[in-house]
Amino acid sequence: MPNHKNSSTALWPWRIITFLFWYAKEFLVANAQVTADILRPRRRMKMNPAIIAVPAASESSAEWTLISCLITLTPGTLTLTISRKHRILYVHGMFADSRESLVAEVQEMENRMLRAMRRSPGDLSRPVQVPVVAPEDKSPGGDQQ
Amino acid sequence: MELDNIMQIAGLVAIFIGIATIVVAGIGLFNLPDLYLRASAVGTSAGLGVASIVVGALLMDFSWLNLLKALLAIVAQMLTSAVGSMAIARSGYLNGALPAAVTHTDDLMKTRRDNFS
Numbered sequence: 001m002p003n004h005k006n007s008s009t010a011l012w013p014w015r016i017i018t019f020l021f022w023y024a025k026e027f028l029v030a031n032a033q034v035t036a037d038i039l040r041p042r043r044r045m046k047m048n049p050a051i052i053a054v055p056a057a058s059e060s061s062a063e064w065t066l067i068s069c070l071i072t073l074t075p076g077t078l079t080l081t082i083s084r085k086h087r088i089l090y091v092h093g094m095f096a097d098s099r100e101s102l103v104a105e106v107q108e109m110e111n112r113m114l115r116a117m118r119r120s121p122g123d124l125s126r127p128v129q130v131p132v133v134a135p136e137d138k139s140p141g142g143d144q145q
Numbered sequence: 146m147e148l149d150n151i152m153q154i155a156g157l158v159a160i161f162i163g164i165a166t167i168v169v170a171g172i173g174l175f176n177l178p179d180l181y182l183r184a185s186a187v188g189t190s191a192g193l194g195v196a197s198i199v200v201g202a203l204l205m206d207f208s209w210l211n212l213l214k215a216l217l218a219i220v221a222q223m224l225t226s227a228v229g230s231m232a233i234a235r236s237g238y239l240n241g242a243l244p245a246a247v248t249h250t251d252d253l254m255k256t257r258r259d260n261f262s
Contacts, residue, residue: 031193034186035166038173049182051244053252072227073192078185080253081235090253092181092234092244099250 012119019116026109027074034075034094050096051080054089054106055126063117067110077106087126152204159201166194179245180237188230195222 010018037045058064068079068089076094083090089106096102107126115121170190177183196219203215244251 027193031166031190034173034190035169038169038176038186042176047182047247049179049244049248050250051181051248051253052250068231069224069227072185072231073189073223075189075193076185078181078188078234079231080181080238092185094182094185096250 016116019112022112023070023109030075030077037094047094048097049092049094050099050102051090051092052096052099052102054091054103056082056087056089056110057107057114057124057126058087058110063114066117067113070109070113071106074109077102152207156201156203156205159204160198161201163194163197163201166190166197170194178247180242181234181244181248184230184234184237188226188233192223192226 037047058067064082068082071077071079071091078092080090080092091106093102111124170187173186174183177186199215199218203211
């Protein structure tokens, strides 16, 4: 069983299968966590929500669509919008104790997804610093903001 | 005969897990403080609930054609519930539904034209 450091050199079908099982596990764990928090009385809820800009490594439209759907499908995290120009996913996290923890969680999922989607994973680097995003004077009038 | 009984019981268990998930999602609608928490908790919990009920029905009445139908139904259900939650949350944000006060960081606020923070 390849460990997770060199899993980008594992065979492609194997990477797809491990990703599916890993995602199913994450999905169930997150579901249990959210369920437990909903059933707690409101004063003792552990939630710590935040909307975080996560730098992303996706390239094609299919990858952007799939990663935002997968993030939303995981209970407790929700993609609000994306910016392909700045390569940012805006993620609302329910248990985001710090910016780093949510970013790490989302980027691990993206890494695994890209390794499963691409025959050779290629470049998984991301913009290190979050670019300053300010509204432009003229609206681009499309899918990007 | 034995296998048939086990499948029936497993199917019932799956259906009840699905019902419980949907009930919890309903409680979440009342308990959670804002639109985004509701959308992220409920959208996907309801997706899992429906998927679990479909699996239960499949176990109780198994055939290969039904397996194919159930897989299609689950994938379609997951995709539509994800896209639906995103659309609801995004339109809520664009229409000025502010996140609850417990939200400690809001990076999306910087992109707003009317920066009313």
